[in-house]
Every structure is written in structure tokens, then in C-alpha cells.
Amino acid sequence: MDYFIYSLTLMAIYVGLAQLLYVQFGLLGIPNFGIVGFWGAGMYLTGVFVVTLKLPLGVSIVLATAIVGCVGWGIGRMVLRRSGQAILCATLAFSAVIATLVISEKWLTKGVQGLGTIHYPFEVFEQTELLFGAIVLTIVIGLVWGTIRLRDSRLGRVMIAVRDNEELAESLGKNTFSVKNVTFAATCGGMALLGGLSAPLNQFLVPYLLSPAVTFTIWIALVLGGKSHSFGGLVGVLLTFGLFNILIETYAPVPVEYAGMIPNLKMFCYGLLLVVVIMFRPSGVLGTSTPKKDVRPNPAPRKEHV
Template identity: 30%
Template structure:
């Protein structure tokens, strides 16, 4: 006899219909020429980068309740390690292979995460936020002012593209690369999210004292989550450097960290699916507001305030109607095979 476990009621069906409708509108826009196909590929490739950043932050905040306002610093670490070691305009003149730069970026990310995390993870939530934000600003100022080593505000150009010969366009190649990276990271995180490690992290987030009483070293688990998230952010930065082929300190503004937090909140804290959807919605808002100035009556409006206003409205609406986010993590925490069980070995 099959025994079906009760499932929590969700509104995923309605959400999926809305997302399908938006997808259909995008296809129609491409078909009628309102949106070029090449630009759509660019937006999808850019969305993949934001998805990676959202997944990295979700490991920290969604899994373990770690407030990290240094997202842009670890993203920038990946960008600058790649640019300084591979770009033809690099003051260091290293000319490394991109794969070597990737490995070095990951190693430096782990080292930086440990250095930042050892003192910061022990702090209370508000002090942790201040500490990580301070590290992010220190990193930005170093990149902006140490012109002898980082090229300063002049930026670094001439970053080589990778696997350029696989497709007719480099944008399609970039989309393929970030899609593979995102899928691998998503599947890995889904696996660990449902593992005993993931269950311990959720216990720590809900009640750290309870986890400690059960013999779990909450600091060790938090450090692991912090390092994993930072490495994912750094890989996203490495990809972005090869994608854009130019980096400078203006990319490292704190507002970028705020955008990633918005993506995680919109999608659903603790939900890997939510991080994916949140990253895509974020790019749709950020890039969609660029077209406001093309409307005659709104031509004088700056797109910057419109972006912030739109994102603020999205947060208000989500918090009002779906406080757990677009895709709450409930269903992700259960292995599909456990939804039905059998008796007597049948």
C-alpha cells in the first residue's frame, strides 16, 4: 500500500503561469523585432552571471542566515584576478592562461573568505553586516587607488575571450559557458541543501543554540557556507571579466550587492529555484528600465531612479503578497522519492 505524505499548499502554479506569460511576451518581442535576438542572448548571458551571484548569497543567507554585504568584493576579486593576469593592458604583464587565472582566483577567494570570516562570523548580525560592508569598501578603494598594480580608475581592457571559436557569435559562447556553470552549481547546491549538512545549516539558522546543544559546531558550519558562497561569487566575477572584456572600480559600487540581495529576497530565501528566478527578474528590471528614455514623454527621466523605484516596488509587492518569495524553499528540502513510501517491501 502506498502512503502519500501531505504536501504543503503553494501557489507555484500561479507563479509559473506568470513566468510563462513573460517568456511568451519576450518571444513575441523578438518575433516582431521589438527586441533583437542578439540582445536577448546578451541578456540571458548576463542573467546567468546574476543567477550565480544569487546562488552564492543564497548559500550564506538562505541556508545559514549569514549576512554578507561583501558580495561585490568577492565578485570583484574574480574580475580583477582574471583581468590582472590575462589582460594585455595589465600593469603586471603576466599573460596567464584563463584557466590558470580561474584556479588562482578560486584559491585567493578561499583565503580571503577565511580571513574575513574568522573574525566576522562570530559577530552579531548587525556587526557582521558592517564588517563585510567595510571589507567590500576597502577592496573597492584599493582597486581604485593602487594604479601601479590595478590600473586604478583607468580600468583594464583587452581581457581575452574564451572558447570564442565554438560559435558564430561570442555572445552565444558566453551563454553556453554560464549556462553550464549555473547548472553545475545549481545541482551541487541542491544536493548539499538536502544533505545532512544542509539540515544542520537550517537548524543553525532557526536556532543556533539548539544546534550547539546537539553537538554541532555552528561556527565551523557557517564558515563552510561562507567559503562556498564566496567561491561561487568569485567564479561569477571571472566569467564577467571574460564576458565584458573590461573591468574598472565603478563596477564595485555597494549598490551591486544590494541588487543581489534583492534577487535572493524576490526569489525566496533558501530556495535555489528562487535564486535562479530572482537573478533573471533582476536583469529584466535593470535592463528593461533602460528603454524608459525611448518613450517620448519620458525621455527626460533618468533611468537610475526608475530602476531603484521599480526594484523597491517589487520588494513591497513581494513582501505583501508572497512574503516567502516567488519560490519558497519548502518543496526543495524533500527528496522526491520520500514523498511516497511502501510497506512490506512493495
């Protein structure tokens, strides 16, 4: 039961990450491939504040969120004026830098030995895991509700205009760079917040948690669900993490000798799902289907008899 609660809580965190990527890429067109870097930075900063500085968990999460948000603002100042390929490379490099620092800076992170232990904030309660999971779920529900309201707001319309035609939005007097930079910083801080919530969930932090698979899973989930739909990330996470990580890896009666094949099979199925969706529903499961074009030749014009 405890592992089931852990899996559901982690899935809620993935839903939150997918919603933040929806704001960055689906609404604003920013291709962030450093999700695991911002999430992992928030998680490890929270762990350092709790374990090393003995700060309360809540204060540690707030500090980690603020620091990563400022880092995101600085990265945005450097790369958001450039092309999408440059942004993709810069954010991917940031995640690689964070993973390297976690391993190399042993005086702060303990390296591969791991940093811990980060306890739940309510150890006095019997159902600590359930209570913490409910708190995480409440935060993620609020995040989903906020992103839905954002799309239909004035700011959301400006963000869509920037995504579709930034030059036109600038000609109408909109400060497009400010919108992109502030939104990028806020969403990166949100990823750090979810990382901070992941610290007590994992309790003992080790570098392998910062796997690029986190970024790939969130991107695949958003594309599968529909990058332009408010619930695309939610549906995509259910189809990927919920289906494979919870149902198949945990509860499917897989023989022991084949258990090691599950992670590879999971990535294969992720890719297969992605190819099928791109072929038949390029806009995602919740996206609008592309109408089929009539490829029949035009009939020859009829000759009028005089």
C-alpha cells in the first residue's frame, strides 16, 4: 500500500511537470529540454538545506524554488532571444551541468553515496505518506486549474500570440521578451517546487534520480496527450507513467526471469505510442485530427455546345 501511494504521488508530480511544460511549450513555444535539471536542482537544494543546514522542509522548498526561479530567469535572459534550437541546447546543457555537479561536488551532495535522509514533515501521524500525497495532489490540482485559467486569460492570449507570430505581437506593442522571460522563470521555479516535494518522497537522494528519462517521459506524455490542450499532459502521463510504471511494473504478473526486460520494453512502447500518435493524430490524443485532403483530380470542364 505504501508503494502504491508513493507511485500515485510521483505520478501527480509528473502531471505537474507536464502542465508546466504545457505552459512553456504549448502556450509560449519554448522548447525546454532541461526539465530534469530544474526539477533535480530543486530536489537537491531542498535536500542540502534540510540535511546540511537543518532548515525546516517548508522553508527549504521555498528557498530552493526561489533560487532555481532566479537561475531560470538568468538562463532566459541569455537564450530566449535566440532560436528554438539554441534554447533546446541550452536547457539540455543545464540539466547535464546539474547532474555533473551532483556527482562531483561531494562536499555538498555526498556524490554517488547519496544525500539523506529527508523525512516527511508530519512524522507524528500514522498515515504520513497518505497525508503528504494528499498535499502534493492538492498542489498539482491547483497547478492544473491555474494553467486552464491561464489559457483563456489576457496573458494567455498574449502568450499564444507570441508563440504563433512574435514579430506581429511586438508590432502591436507587446513586450514579448518580458513575457517569455518571466513565464520561463516562473515555470522553472514551479519545476523546482515539484522537485522539492520529491525530496521527502524519495527520502534518500542519489544521482541516478536525475536521469534524462524524466525529461523524455514528460515530453512524450505532452506530445501524446496534445501539446495544445490543457489536459494533454494529464492524459499523456496516465498513458505513459500510469500505464507502465504503476500497472505493468507493479501489478502485472511478470515472471521473475523477465522482470529485467520491463524498463526496455517500457521505452519501446513509449516510442511505439509516439509514432502511432504522430502518424494518425499529429496534434495528440486530445488534439484536433487533421482533415484528410481530397486528392482526386478535378473533373475536366464541360464543353458548352453552341
